[in-house]
Amino acid sequence: MNTQKTSGRPISLQAGAALKEAALRLVRANGYNKVSIAVIAKEAGVARQTLYNRWDTKADLVLDALFEDAENYAAAPSLEDTRDSRVLLEEFLTNVFHHLTDNGDMMRALIAAAQHDTAFHDTFYAKFILPRDRMITDLLRLAQTRGEFSPDRDAELVSGFIHGVFWYRLLNRKTLNADFARAIVSELFD
Numbered sequence: 385m386n387t388q389k390t391s392g393r394p395i396s397l398q399a400g401a402a403l404k405e406a407a408l409r410l411v412r413a414n415g416y417n418k419v420s421i422a423v424i425a426k427e428a429g430v431a432r433q434t435l436y437n438r439w440d441t442k443a444d445l446v447l448d449a450l451f452e453d454a455e456n457y458a459a460a461p462s463l464e465d466t467r468d469s470r471v472l473l474e475e476f477l478t479n480v481f482h483h484l485t486d487n488g489d490m491m492r493a494l495i496a497a498a499q500h501d502t503a504f505h506d507t508f509y510a511k512f513i514l515p516r517d518r519m520i521t522d523l524l525r526l527a528q529t530r531g532e533f534s535p536d537r538d539a540e541l542v543s544g545f546i547h548g549v550f551w552y553r554l555l556n557r558k559t560l561n562a563d564f565a566r567a568i569v570s571e572l573f574d
Contacts, residue, residue: 402428403435404449408490411446416493421445443497443504450490451511457483460519469527470573476523477565480516481550484560492555517543533573542572 406427410419421442425432439445458479461472484491494512498505520543527533546568553560 399428399430399434400438403430403438403445404452407445408449408453411490416446416490441501441504443494443501444507446490447494447508447512450487450494454483461523463522463526469523469530469532470569473523474565474569476519477568478562481560481565484554488554488557495555517547520546
């Protein structure tokens with residue numbers, strides 16, 4: 385859980401950015417379990433306490449770094465976009481899969497951490513899982529209002545199916561790519 389402190393010295397934005405960048409770089413290079421808080425702090429050039437002033441655990445730091453990184457690659461599709469909803473969903477899933485391909489090991493480690501730490505599970509769900517579920521649900525509802533997707537389908541349930549299939553593939557180290565995104569969309573809309 386991110387616990388930004390409000391007393392003491394002001395929090396340096398540069399220190400936070402350096403910690404997130406170091407965490408992503410080190411975990412990508414060495415694997416989540418082989419990188420310690422001490423190594424991340426040293427690589428970022430800050431004291432361990434600076435890290436703990438911002439995040440309770442390594443998982444919280446890595447999640448924040450990954451979340452910020454994901455926003456660069458897999459931001460919510462614009463519901464104002466007039467292109468066909470199929471195109472929007474396929475493009476969004478392709479971006480998500482690209483990000484997961486680059487960060488699959490890190491994501492699997494965070495999923496494992498969420499199974500052992502209830503507080504982190506709640507944070508992971510609220511900050512990462514639920515927003516992405518809502519993005520797809522909103523896109524499916526948009527498709528329904530446009531007449532591109534059956535109004536009889538339960539958008540939330542279908543979003544769960546989509547997430548289930550790609551989380552399953554991620555956990556089993558199966559390919560996540562544009563072809564898979566296209567196959568999902570084709571299955572839903574054809």
